Amino acid sequence: MNDLLIEKVELFKVPPRWLFLKITTKNGLIGWGEPVVEGKAATVEACVHELLKFIIGRCANDVEDIWQTLYAGGFYRGGPILMSALSGIDQALWDIKGKYLNVPVYELLGGAVRKKMKMYCWIGGDHPEVVLEQAREKVQQGFKAVKMNATGAFAWIDSIEKVKTVAQNIKLLREEFGNQLDVGLDFHGRIHKGMVKRLIDELAPYDPLFIEEPVLSENNEALNHIYPYTSIPIATGERMFSRWDFKELLHRGTVDIIQPDLSHAGGISEVRRIASMAEAYDVALAPHCPLGPIALASCLHVDFTSINAFIQESSLGIHYNQGFDLLDYMENPEVFEVTDGCINLLKGPGLGVEINEEKLREGQKLGHDWNNPIWRSPDGSFAEW
Template sequence: MKIVSFETFIVPPRWGFIKLVTDTGIVGWGEPVLEGRTHTVHAAVEELMDYVIGKDPRDIEDLWNVLYRASFYRGGPIMMSALSGIDQALWDIKGKDLGVPVYQLLGGKCRDEIRTYSWIGGDRPDDVASMAAQRMALGFTAIKMNGTEEMNYIDDHSKVDAVLERVQAVRDATHPDMGIGIDFHGRVHKAMAKVLMRELAPLRPMFVEEPVLPEHLDAIHEIAQYGAIPIATGERLLSRWDFKPLLQRGGIDIIQPDLSHAGGITEVRKIAAMAEAYDVALAPHCPLGPVALSSCIQIDAVALNAVIQEQSIGIHYNQGCDVLDYLKNKEVFTFKDGYCPLPAGPGLGVDIDEAYLREMAKVGHRWRNPVWRQRDGSFAEW
């Protein structure tokens, strides 16, 4: 079997897909995307495919090493996102060729389903209590919300009070066991992260996510001392070598590699195993489309330390085009009592609606994240 051709698609709301075609007619799908830089990622895909065309797609480990190592300059969000999407498509082909889900090729499942959470609120969190109650009515047992708006290095305690009020409102609208993930989104600097960790602890969040930017991960251990809340991070880390010092330093409880940024299925399988050796849980990051979500669940199926899966159905970014819109077999992602069953179909188990995909590719997207400012006009992290 050989890879003979490929196509890439840029589609709303902010996603990118790749279709790999083999000489046997088997097709594999991946999501090479980097939110806000997808056009650049697809240029990298074009370059990387020089190493893939004509090769046997079943030799995934060798292809991954060539794509990563056969360049003097390695890593980075653009190249790793391009590599991730190609890797997903290779696994999709291999599973389809053998007639089994990808997780069967990774050692077989260790669970039948994975707990999931649903996003509430928006970039500037609002109406979180009613949205949390709605998600609970749909059967979800966990939600995630942005915690803050702009927050300066040292800021007013009224902003801290606003975070506490929102989280308390969610707790009051749901029940004591509702999992509440609070995403700081890298908007918070170290000093205020300490304050928030201390003040949020009595509300018993499920986790606090990205309490500081990846540039300051050396501060995680210090921040962890201020509140007994599990700390999650890792969506902006791109390989096992990025996660290595984070795990060695300690202070982290949940890692969140993104299957469309951190080297795909091949690499995240290794990252998950590294984390298990440090008694750290796994919760893959996935505010993306159906191929990325299924790729995450393939890893969740085989990683004992996987505890919960992000999914973006209904997230505020997806207005007009949502995850299920790109699928023929929409039933593959069904949520009951807060859990999603493992995809049963061969490969990634998602049947892409190619006609719809091609129509949406005519629309495309040029999504950019907002640029925020502090009150004095200085740049604020989004």
């Protein structure tokens, strides 16, 4: 298959905080990927360049062998930078393979187990008036589920006054929408172990769909104490980067929903394996995706073939996307139309998204240097964002 030899790899660092990758083969087939860590785009870009010597000249159809070479070919493995670089490359290779065979990627993964995928998107969570306004907007756009921050910055052990404010936003949503709107609550790793159960006590009466990252993933052993305390499903995994990271968590049985990110956890190849591992432990899948259209399409192809996938995140209208939103670099934004809370099967070959390269190159001229904010507690000490 000399016509499928990889000849060129290009990278586009574009607003709002994304890095796109374009792989071109000898016969002119193009595959797209999103290799990025939010706040470390330039570092991941450098990592992709380091990996090019293992990619250029390879047959693009050798998706699994290239994955194994990029992952295991170096003495040091895993982590956010390498796995995110590998993720974008993997996405692009699946895109090429699907286009070469003229089928959607999910067909290459065994075929779809569903005709549509339930979606949710972000509505903030810091101010009550914003929460209601954004929730109404998302419902009008067709969504039946949203997610928001449960809290702002929290001390290791915080005041009762502050604890009593955490349920106000979800309370407003329940008063407005009743149980017709599913609401996920993201603790964002901001809460330390000593406060989690107390916050759950405040939130439980309002029936959140799930609680996400109640503690940071490096403190997953704390879930041994948190998990038995509540009937609310516990979700985590956006800061875990391979099946080996998820292995112990699944074995412990202290999670209900895993949230690997298709741009951080090894791409389509690895997240499909993680999803299968989770299925064996009766754990649901809800891929993390606050990124762009290629990442979202990659998520959906895994969702379409994973029986335990139950909901998918989208960055449409997220506050990070100021100036450039999910659909702005696409030629066919209609494929992500939300109808009755769901996105239908993607029908195009490969990932099924067509990138407007002219707009992408315009965005590249602007670039970005996005970083998350650094938060401080009232006493001046560092606080988790």
